[in-house]
Amino acid sequence: MTQRFERLNEEKVFKDPVHRYIHVRDRLIWDLIGTAEFQRLRRIRQLGTTFLTFHGAEHSRFGHSLGVYEIARQVINIFKNRNDWDDSETLLSLCAALLHDVGHGPFSHSFEKVFGTDHEQYTQAIILGDTEIHRLLEQAGGDFPQKVADVIGKTYKNRLVVSLISSQIDADRMDYLLRDAYFTGVSYGHFDMERIWRVMRPCNDQIVFKLSGMHAVEDYIMSRYQMYWQVYFHPVTRSAEVVLTKILHRAKVLYQSGFRFRHQPVPLRTLFEGKMTLQDYLRLDEAVIMYFFQVWQEEDDPILSDLCSRFMNRRLFKYVQISKDQLNVDDKLKEAFIKAGIDPDYYLEVDSSSDCPYDFYRPGEEEERLPIQLLMPDGKTLHELSLESDVVGAITGKRRTDHKLYYPKDKVLALPEHSIAKKEICELLHI
Incomplete structure (x- = not known):
């Protein structure tokens, strides 16, 4: 046994608004939380641009990661008390959850x-690369970092461990629904998590739920459905994402065309050049990006300057609802804009x-969805x-899709009244 399996002399706790307390007794977990790579998550919001819609949504991926760890720890303890858990998988499961x-x-x-980029690939690269996290995991055994990466990549041999943090009802989803509901101030995401824990059972290499707890599982499914359409897909949040995406795209195009920035994006150079290393990636956080959005308001490029001003001052694009048949922007509309x-x-x-609240694997589909099973x-x-x-049956496999066309209404309305282009745009967008 290495020193990384040590227990702390006394339990450490984090005060948490969702779980009340997050408990840490393993030295490895405590040390992982203290690494530079994990502390970086304090500087990355859990919900991206949602803070521009729900002002309370300033919470970070740091808090969410602790929450997922805590749920996994609680569930494992319940399984242990029922003699339904292999204790040799405990530390691995907790590290993967964290x-x-x-x-x-x-x-x-x-x-x-x-x-x-792909955050899942970077997660595995951080676990397996030249990082503080890798060096700590390695001290728990030479193959331990690879095992953690395999759990997160859903390739680990023990499917029960994988399903704990990656399934249709797992520690990750349970935490983000409750946490996001708390910080956005909505009531949709609440469900009886402790009841779900109590009816969880390991069975045939997966987690199943006692029939007596079916209504708690139904409540969870419906909470997820409501959160997606009321919070995650909120049109203002999506507008902010559109503007953000356009800023990053414009900055990349300008850099690659040799534009002389007043405020050179030094930390973003390797990103724009397609040569970003893991260390370059780890230096990026939202404070870095927001700094450039702030100073780029003064750039000579009118598009970059305007888009940055919109994002920083919440002057976002408006939208019109469109049908599936209108997904390709009308050439007339493009011409009128030009x-x-x-x-x-x-x-x-x-x-x-687009979201499907619940489904299961169907032959011929690429995406594997393990069904939620009830134990009779x-x-x-x-x-x-x-x-x-009956509730879940009514929505199973039902994919809801929504299409919107975003545009700067203020720019359109500011066009001269006699402008033919303005008249055409207003007619096409029904303004």
Whole structure:
């Protein structure tokens, strides 16, 4: 046994608004929390641009990661008390729960969209690369970092460990629903988590739920559905993401065309050049990105300056609802924008939101979805959730999709009254 399996002399706790306290007794967990790579998560918001919609949504991926660890710890303890858990997998499971989001970048999904990065790949790179986290994990055994990366990558041989942090009802989702509901101030995301814990059972290499707890599981599914449409897909949040994406894209185009910035984006150079190292990536956080958005308001490029001003001062794009048939922006609309001196590449964007609240694997589909299984009263038979629940059955496999066209209404309305382009745009957008 190495020193990394040591227990702390006394338990450390973090006061948490969702779980009340987060408990740490393992020295490895305590030391991982103290690494530079994990502390960086304090500087990355959990909900990206949502703070521009719900002003309380300033919480970080640091708090969420601690929360996922705490839920995994609680569930493991319940399993242990029932003699349903292999204790040799405990530390591995707790490390994977803690580190599952360590590879997120600033404004994660918008950032990934522009630069083609993948936070899951970076999470594994941080765990396996030249980092403080890797050196600590290595002291718990030479193959331990790879095992943690495999759990997060969903390739670890013990599927029960994987399902604890990655399934349709797991520690990750349970924490972010409750945490995001708390910090946005909405009531949609609440469900009886402790009841769900009590009806969880390990079975056939996966986590299943006693039939008697079906209504708590239904409540969780519906909470997730409501949070996606009321919070995660909120049109103002999506507008902010559109503007953010356009800023990053414009800055990249300008840099690659040799534009002379007044405020050179030194930390972003390797990113724009496609040569970013892991250490370059780890130096990026939202404070760095926001600094450049602030100073780029003064740049000579009118598009970059305007977009940055919009983001920093919350003068976001408005939207019109469109149908699936209108997904390709009308050429007439693009031409009218060009005629009006408004670049459609930066001021017109179709954004689609899509979610399926619950589904299970169907032959021929690429995405594997492990169904939520209910354990029948005989303690042996399993029934897939939608077969027992009328509520879940009604929404199973039902994908809801929403399309919006975002544009700068203020720019359009500021055009001269006699402008033909203004008249065309207003007619096409029904302003």
